[in-house]
Amino acid sequence: MLTAEQVRRLREDTPGCREVIHFNNAGAALMPRPVIDATIDHLKLESRIGGYEAADAAEEFIEGAYDAVARLIGAERDEIAIVENATRAWDMAFYSIPFKPGDRILTSMSEYASNVISFLQVARRSGVTVEVVPNDEHGQMSVAALREMMDDRVRLIAVSHIPTNGGLIQPVAEIGKVAREAGVFYLVDACQSVGQVPIDVRAIGCDMLSATSRKYLRGPRGVGFLYVRREIVEQIEPVFLDLHAATWVAPDRYEIRGDARRFENWESNIAGKIGMGVAAAYAMAVGVEAGSARLRSLAEMLRQRICEIPGGAVHDLGVERGGIVSFTLDGVDPEAIKQRLAAERINVTVSTVASTRYDMTARGLERVVRASPHYYNTEEEVDRLVEVVASMA
Ligand SMILES: *Cc1c(COP(=O)(O)O)cnc(C)c1O
Numbered sequence: 029m030l031t032a033e034q035v036r037r038l039r040e041d042t043p044g045c046r047e048v049i050h051f052n053n054a055g056a057a058l059m060p061r062p063v064i065d066a067t068i069d070h071l072k073l074e075s076r077i078g079g080y081e082a083a084d085a086a087e088e089f090i091e092g093a094y095d096a097v098a099r100l101i102g103a104e105r106d107e108i109a110i111v112e113n114a115t116r117a118w119d120m121a122f123y124s125i126p127f128k129p130g131d132r133i134l135t136s137m138s139e140y141a142s143n144v145i146s147f148l149q150v151a152r153r154s155g156v157t158v159e160v161v162p163n164d165e166h167g168q169m170s171v172a173a174l175r176e177m178m179d180d181r182v183r184l185i186a187v188s189h190i191p192t193n194g195g196l197i198q199p200v201a202e203i204g205k206v207a208r209e210a211g212v213f214y215l216v217d218a219c220q221s222v223g224q225v226p227i228d229v230r231a232i233g234c235d236m237l238s239a240t241s242r243k244y245l246r247g248p249r250g251v252g253f254l255y256v257r258r259e260i261v262e263q264i265e266p267v268f269l270d271l272h273a274a275t276w277v278a279p280d281r282y283e284i285r286g287d288a289r290r291f292e293n294w295e296s297n298i299a300g301k302i303g304m305g306v307a308a309a310y311a312m313a314v315g316v317e318a319g320s321a322r323l324r325s326l327a328e329m330l331r332q333r334i335c336e337i338p339g340g341a342v343h344d345l346g347v348e349r350g351g352i353v354s355f356t357l358d359g360v361d362p363e364a365i366k367q368r369l370a371a372e373r374i375n376v377t378v379s380t381v382a383s384t385r386y387d388m389t390a391r392g393l394e395r396v397v398r399a400s401p402h403y404y405n406t407e408e409e410v411d412r413l414v415e416v417v418a419s420m421a
Pocket of ligand 1 (some may be wrong): 116
């Protein structure tokens, strides 16, 4: 756990902490100063000497981003592709899997809308089926049910590690064991979990894992990454290719790169890449384990306090809960709570049924307030948030 002195210094290193009370880290966290500086410095360098020339000059930092991201998740640098965002990273993995009619995709109740939309598109196009593994009594994916659903038509297990709409943490390593035993593709959406909880891709046993820079990792917007396990990278031909992912070697022939960068494309936000690398290094310097313990204890404190408000209800599922707190207040529109908090410069969001339809529909939820602390938030900020919400009860 971080000490009070460490938290004070981390806040000092985060200019946004002086402007707002930020409980929207599941949307986009406040960047720390080294990330801001590295990102802006690169833009300035581009303006001074030219974009291509700046990329050459910054090669060490660009390559350093691959090293930092790889180290953060227990991967090797050649297993990392850096792309525009988590959705594109996930898409490059998912759409590249060669499905055949009759293949089955197994996914979770808490799956993210963009992923499900892609499943449905491929189901319609390729004749695969999409099946949702039921939850266990704690509201997480039932690994026993998953085991029973396995057969030789299952091609892919795709799961969001931490959903967009709450504190649930899926048992991704247990799911990984099932995937490994069956030898099926296993794709993990770690968009909310990278930076929020420690990640080790070998322990999870996934083939592919996608994430973003701007959420709990505290990097800039417009950049994300994809991990692809080295042993399978050459088995998967990317759905899109360009002159970066492949080389045009003869008039009628091209060769695809042998590393995960085959899932990238040539043009990219170089400043964003550098910024994400610095954010990954920063997360490791703070300590993901220590940061996670603190943000989760703030989240637990917030849950407890919300439950003490008359009409307050917390909706987070799972055995061990993460940093995303979802709640409602009887008879009060979550949007009104968000607006009221915004007037006090307290940032939260509203998560709607359209983002996680399987889950929200099953629980009869239309909209919830989503408050997502980070390690740099304080107990006093939690008090302030609760005070404003309580005043609306
Ligand atoms: C935010 C989110 C995404 C999408 O990430 P982008 O970087 O916006 O593409 C995917 N999955 C989950 C669970 C998310 O919360």
